[in-house]
Amino acid sequence: MNVSPLDLRQQRFRTSWRGFDKIEVTSFLTAVAEDYEEALRETDRLRQDLARMEAVLDEHRQHERNLRNTLLTAQKLSEGIRENAEQEARRIVCEAEGRSAFLLERTQARLEDVQREIDGLKLKRRGVETSIEATIQTLRNTLEFVREQEAREREDKILLHRPRHAEIAADERAPEEPRRAQGLL
Numbered sequence: 702m703n704v705s706p707l708d709l710r711q712q713r714f715r716t717s718w719r720g721f722d723k724i725e726v727t728s729f730l731t732a733v734a735e736d737y738e739e740a741l742r743e744t745d746r747l748r749q750d751l752a753r754m755e756a757v758l759d760e761h762r763q764h765e766r767n768l769r770n771t772l773l774t775a776q777k778l779s780e781g782i783r784e785n786a787e788q789e790a791r792r793i794v795c796e797a798e799g800r801s802a803f804l805l806e807r808t809q810a811r812l813e814d815v816q817r818e819i820d821g822l823k824l825k826r827r828g829v830e831t832s833i834e835a836t837i838q839t840l841r842n843t844l845e846f847v848r849e850q851e852a853r854e855r856e857d858k859i860l861l862h863r864p865r866h867a868e869i870a871a872d873e874r875a876p877e878e879p880r881r882a883q884g885l886l
Contacts, residue, residue, distance in 0.1 A: 706741065709734035 709730050716723065 704737075706734040706738035709737060 712730060714720075714723075714726065
């Protein structure tokens with residue numbers, strides 16, 4: 702049987718000759734009704750608190766699920782980013798190695814070209830040096846020949862003024878002149 706505080710306050714008992722004191726019973730019923738009413742209010746308040754706490758708990762559980770989902774998503778995303786970064790790093794390294802190999806080959810080829818040019822220039826220099834040395838030698842020989850010719854012309858002039866036996870000596874030397882002119886003596 703459900704008894705409310707109002708039922709307790711309105712309850713009336715029959716009177717009998719040796720029964721309970723009416724005032725005492727009424728005051729006891731009023732006190733019990735007030736305590737019962739307070740207990741019901743407390744129960745309602747606790748139910749409301751429980752409902753509020755359950756709502757907060759549900760909200761926290763939802764946040765926890767969201768956080769877990771976010772954490773899993775972030776973890777997957779970070780793994781994806783890391784994998785992409787590693788792939789990009791490998792691609793960049795491969796590309797850099799390819800470029801460095803290409804540049805190294807080009808540099809090596811250019812070095813070989815420059816070395817060939819240097820070798821060619823050295824050969825040309827030797828040729829020019831040999832040509833200059835030959836020209837210098839030819840000029841020396843020519844200068845020597847011219848000096849000898851001038852010396853002979855002077856001797857010839859001097860011989861014209863000398864006695865006859867100088868002419869004989871000059872004739873004996875005459876076959877040597879063509880050989881000297883050729884640079885053989």
